[in-house]
Amino acid sequence: MDIFEQLREKAKEEIKTVSSSKELNDLKVKYVGKSGEITALLRGMKDIPAEERSSFGKKVNDLKDEVSTIFDEKENVLKENELNEKYKREAIDITLPGKCPEVGNLHPLNLVKNQIIDAFMGMGFNIFEGPEIDTDYYCFQALNIPKDHPARDMQDTFYFTDNILLRPHTSPGQVRTMENNKPPIKILSPGRVYRADDDASHSPMFHQIEGLVIDKNVSLCDLKGLLDEFVRIMFDRETKTRFRPSYFPFTEPSVEVDVTCCKCHGKGCNLCKGTGWIEILGAGIVNKNVLEMSGIDSNVYSGLAFGLGIERIAMIKYGISDIRTLFENNVKFLKQFNRR
Numbered sequence: 001m002d003i004f005e006q007l008r009e010k011a012k013e014e015i016k017t018v019s020s021s022k023e024l025n026d027l028k029v030k031y032v033g034k035s036g037e038i039t040a041l042l043r044g045m046k047d048i049p050a051e052e053r054s055s056f057g058k059k060v061n062d063l064k065d066e067v068s069t070i071f072d073e074k075e076n077v078l079k080e081n082e083l084n085e086k087y088k089r090e091a092i093d094i095t096l097p098g099k100c101p102e103v104g105n106l107h108p109l110n111l112v113k114n115q116i117i118d119a120f121m122g123m124g125f126n127i128f129e130g131p132e133i134d135t136d137y138y139c140f141q142a143l144n145i146p147k148d149h150p151a152r153d154m155q156d157t158f159y160f161t162d163n164i165l166l167r168p169h170t171s172p173g174q175v176r177t178m179e180n181n182k183p184p185i186k187i188l189s190p191g192r193v194y195r196a197d198d199d200a201s202h203s204p205m206f207h208q209i210e211g212l213v214i215d216k217n218v219s220l221c222d223l224k225g226l227l228d229e230f231v232r233i234m235f236d237r238e239t240k241t242r243f244r245p246s247y248f249p250f251t252e253p254s255v256e257v258d259v260t261c262c263k264c265h266g267k268g269c270n271l272c273k274g275t276g277w278i279e280i281l282g283a284g285i286v287n288k289n290v291l292e293m294s295g296i297d298s299n300v301y302s303g304l305a306f307g308l309g310i311e312r313i314a315m316i317k318y319g320i321s322d323i324r325t326l327f328e329n330n331v332k333f334l335k336q337f338n339r340r
Contacts, residue, residue, distance in 0.1 A: 004063050007031070007038055011067045015074050024078060028071050038064050108337045109207060109326060112314040113190060116209050119233040123226065125188040125211065130173035132192055136163045138172035143250040144289045156196035158204075166194035171250065174212040174305060178294035183301045185214040190310075200322045207310035214286070214296060214303035220253070223283055223304040227257055231280075234313065235262045242277065251284025251305055262316060271319065278316055281308035 011031050018024045031038050041060045048056050106114070117127065130138075136147075145152060158166040173189030190209040198204050213222070224243065231239045239262065243255040258279050261272035268274040283306035288298035296303075311323050318337070320326065325333060 003041070004059060008063060008067065011038075012070060015070055018074060018078070021075065021078050021082065024071065024075055028068075032064055032068055032071070038067060105334070105337060107326075107334060108314050108318060108320075109310055111337060112317060113207065113209070113310050115234060116230075116308075116310065116313065117188065117190065119230050120188045120211060122233075123229065125186050128173050128177050128187045128189050129191050130167070130170065130176055130189060132167055132194075133160070133164065134167045134172050136165065138175050139165060139167050139169075142175040142290070142293050143171055144287050144293075145249045149249060158194050158196060167191075168195050169193050169307060170208045170210045171305075171307065174210060175290070175294055177212065178214065178291070178296055183214040183216075183296060185212060185303075187212050200324065203311065203323050203327065206323070208307055209310060210305065210307040212286070212303060212305050214291075214301055216301055218285070218302045218304050220255075220285060220304075223255075223285070223306065226304070227281075227283065227306065231259045235259065235317070238265060240266070246282060246284075248282060248284055250287050250290050252287045254282065254284035257281045257283055257306070263319070271316075280312060280316065281306055283307070 011027075014027055015024070018027060030036055033039065038060065041063075045056060121127070139157075140149075140152065141147070157168050160166075170189045170191050170193060173191070174187070177185060177187050177189075188209060188211050191207065192205055193208050194205050195202070196204060211226075213226070220243070224241065227241050231241055238260070240260045242258050244258065246254045246256040248254040256279055258277040260266040261269060261276055261278050263269050263271045264276065266276035268276045272278050283304065286303035286305050291298040291301065291303065311326060314320065314326065315323060
């Protein structure tokens with residue numbers, strides 16, 4: 001009987017000092033586990049007289065049940081305390097402002113590219129994207145720029161070999177389209193292009209979109225009407241265009257196209273350097289040699305072509321002074337665009 005009382009009191013005292021569920025579980029194993037001190041009493045029944053074994057076993061089981069009940073009560077208290085502590089740690093101050101998730105937006109170059117494509121697709125153009133690594137033939141020769149032509153000096157080109165290069169413009173896409181399709185043709189060719197040039201207004205890699213229309217009786221009047229509508233969509237309905245004579249080996253006649261300044265609307269400001277006009281693209285009537293080399297009868301068909309830099313349009317549209325800003329991935333800069 002002394003053993004029973006000693007175990008009972010010992011277990012009660014130790015249970016009082018427990019402060020965590022893990023400690024309680026370890027203590028429970030110590031007393032009522034398979035090898036626990038109370039359970040071990042049952043293994044000593046072989047030394048108990050036969051007539052006393054029944055009452056002895058009952059007393060062991062009663063003690064085990066009593067101690068187990070005390071463990072259960074302590075366990076409930078510990079769980080409640082631990083749960084309260086968890087609630088305190090995870091408490092949320094509902095008076096604080098919520099944290100709104102960051103919402104991304106398109107890069108300004110993609111915004112402008114999509115606007116340009118949408119404008120011309122609305123006028124019936126299809127999209128063609130050619131390879132960025134191309135041959136000398138498609139980049140120059142098929143565009144009326146043979147190997148000894150002085151116009152090659154206008155291109156600072158990245159060559160892999162004498163015949164393979166990074167395209168300096170998206171015009172090869174026009175040649176590939178003319179070779180594989182019969183007129184009428186109306187395509188837009190966007191993509192990355194590469195030139196060995198790097199300053200505030202030029203980048204070694206930049207983006208161009210070139211357009212091509214081949215049909216019967218295509219003239220500069222068609223080009224003017226097409227570009228007039230484009231700039232009104234791209235800038236505003238009051239924007240006007242003007243043509244200045246220029247030279248490109250793949251168009252004849254060739255023109256530089258200016259638009260009225262989108263900031264001052266032709267009055268003169270720092271953006272347009274006081275002239276009221278800003279150059280945005282080059283264009284012209286497709287040279288007959290280019291048509292013939294692509295298998296199109298220049299006596300039956302004529303065409304117009306134009307090419308513009310997406311970076312230049314973005315810089316004009318958003319007032320960006322340095323082209324390198326567009327490639328720095330500055331999040332503060334990029335957050336300014338497409339805000340809602």
